[in-house]
Amino acid sequence: MSSYDVLDRLRGALETRLLTLGDAGFQEASSLVFTGDARTPIAVARPRDEGEVAAVVTIAAESGTPLGVRGGGHAYARHAVVDGGILLDLRGLSSVHIDPAERIGVAGGGATAGAYTTTAGEHGLATGFGDTPTVGIAGLALGGGIGHLSRRDGLTIDNLLGATVVLADGRVAETSEAEEPELFWALRGGGGNFGVVTSLRLRLHETPVVTGGLLVFEPRGATAAALIRATQEADETVSAMVNVMKAPPLPFLPADRHGTAIVMALVCHSGRPEDAATALAPFRAAGTLLADLVAEQPYPAMFQTGPDLPPNRVAMRTGFADAFDGDRADLAVALVGESPTPFAAVNLRPMGGAIARVPDAATAFAHRSRALMATVGALHPDPVVAAAGAEWADRASTALEVGGAGYVNFMSTTGETAVRAAYPEATLRRLAEAKALYDPANVFSSNVNIEPAGVAAGR
Ligand SMILES: Cc1cc2nc3c(=O)[nH]c(=O)nc-3n(C[C@H](O)[C@H](O)[C@H](O)COP(=O)(O)OP(=O)(O)OC[C@H]3O[C@@H](n4cnc5c(N)ncnc54)[C@H](O)[C@@H]3O)c2cc1C
Known part of the structure; x- marks a missing residue:
């Protein structure tokens, strides 16, 4: 499929929420917190719900177009922008809902730590993230999440109760300790390797x-x-x-x-x-x-x-x-x-x-x-x-x-050395098995990348 066909399909799915080179706002939408080597995506896709996220993932997977995912845009390695790829910008999914009675916070896949913390703070409640308000909750949580409350309440992932994830084949999965538990295990530290998280459910703690x-x-x-x-x-x-x-x-x-x-x-x-x-x-x-x-x-x-x-x-x-x-x-x-x-x-x-x-x-x-x-x-x-x-x-x-x-x-670097530093041997083996199950074609590869088990073994 040519890049023109890819853009046509994306435009059909997203209408004006697709930006391409030359569109007003394209430059801003494809910039991240850090700069570095020149990379230009073919398009910035700005979905407003998980159906549109699924459409973008499906088009990327079927056309073999590289995909980068942006939440808060803070990754040191600038994973979200792939030269010649699609930048999936989740900032339109930034809702935050706090349930003070149940002590559960629900954050969209593009919500920031600061927005959530301010809303939760109105109820004297908090979930621990890092130290910076503009960091994306999903990006932080998928790697672990260490911050002001971690010695008291654990890492952010220790307070993750569940998540909604768009998988590589466009399916939408609910995951928690009870549902798709292997996916839930892999998400908590495995980074963006397993899908696009459109919503996270998090435990809140009294922190007035x-x-x-x-x-x-x-x-x-x-x-x-x-x-x-x-x-x-x-x-x-x-x-x-x-x-x-x-x-x-x-x-x-x-x-x-x-x-x-x-x-x-x-x-x-x-x-x-x-x-x-x-x-x-x-x-x-x-x-x-x-x-x-x-x-x-x-x-x-x-x-x-x-x-x-x-x-x-x-x-x-x-x-x-x-x-x-x-x-x-x-x-x-x-x-x-x-x-x-x-x-x-x-x-x-x-x-x-x-x-x-x-x-x-x-x-x-x-x-x-x-x-x-x-x-x-x-x-x-x-x-x-x-x-x-x-x-x-x-x-x-x-x-x-x-x-x-x-x-x-x-990490500001990627590749084999990075992945081996991030994950001890046994963890990496289990992550590779989960990757083979949930993303066998490695659609989510712009990250500290875990290769699907069969691929890693076949090399
Ligand atoms: C100034 C600064 C302060 C920081 N402080 C801390 C700290 O105190 N504690 C800490 O633990 N970390 C901290 N970090 C690191 C931070 O957790 C990571 O950089 C994290 O990846 C940023 O997430 P993001 O969404 O902002 O970045 P992005 O660049 O948007 O995302 C990074 C990657 O995460 C994945 N990702 C993001 N959102 C999703 C999603 N919804 N679904 C699937 N994959 C997704 C993608 O692979 C994406 O490319 C800090 C970083 C900076 C720059």
Whole structure:
């Protein structure tokens, strides 16, 4: 089938909700949060319901046209835009419905963490996502989903009760522990490999207020280590993301600090407000404070949008660590100081708590016993500077020994090495079997791709 025939069929199914090169809005609709190598899709399909999603998937599958799926558009590897492919833009499926009596939230496949969190917050309820409001719930949840409430409530996937999925053959499947359980297992960590999720049902937890925000310190390895230790020793209502990073131009930091190394923690205490000061005291004592923005606030206020940045090229190296202290923590400070990009960070997220209580085999995210998630990232809009940033990220993650296994949602690369890092052997085998069952022709391939079992075995 020629690309003209593909476009005709898509136009027939979507009418004005199809954009092609030259249409007003095509450029904007095919841009993502990050930029990179030039890729132009043949069309942007903007369905408004699961029937239209199914039509697009069927046309892509029958014509052999590559398909990319966009939720919130934040993937570091820019999976959604495939050169010569169809970009399936789910932003039209962004509904959020909160049932406070049943404590269930229902999010459309294109809904964002911020929109859901604001609506749930009106009822004093929350489902844990990440730290950024514009990230898509489905994109985040399909890889795992780690954030402010994970030590208390588990990963986002641990709060996923069910999902509606358009499969590669255009069928619409309901999935949960009881229905299509193997698909439900695979979705929880397997990324966008198994279908297009048009709706997610999520468990809500009472979270009326939290005490949280940023703590910024002088750049000392011992401070980063103390913050990590404080999180691990705190009860599960406390989480922290600890960054050794170059200071962004934040208004509450003196101008001469911008672009220099700092240690910054984003902490969140979601227990009883009267316990917060004691629980957070070890964090405030972790080093020499430059800024303390921690305050009691409604949970949705933790989801602040950052400054509007030009589209950046990004290099993310993801891994896990079982300890991060002593020489290693000092080395992180030194490495960040040497980075060629004004934004460079070593991000450390203590796990444990409710994350670790779920057995590895229960979902396709199988790194639950690791103490820390560790990510090294650099970004810059200029290709030459960004390439130097990518080299730095490689060097830093090797020196800090945080490579090997990694979190699929923090990968900016794809291919065999990425897939093997994302999934331990047994998990990958089971995912490949599920892929053979639900997407044998690998229609959903623009992701950290799991090859169907027969294909992988036949190579
Ligand atoms: C600034 C920033 C902060 C982040 N913070 C966190 C964090 O705190 N915790 C965390 O766990 N992760 C975090 N992430 C990573 C994030 O979870 C992943 O990048 C995720 O893939 C983004 O989802 P998206 O829908 O926004 O992106 P997209 O680029 O739209 O989607 C990424 C991929 O996910 C799949 N996908 C998305 N929606 C669907 C759907 N409805 N059905 C099927 N497949 C779908 C597709 O394969 C798609 O290509 C962050 C990323 C950024 C850029």
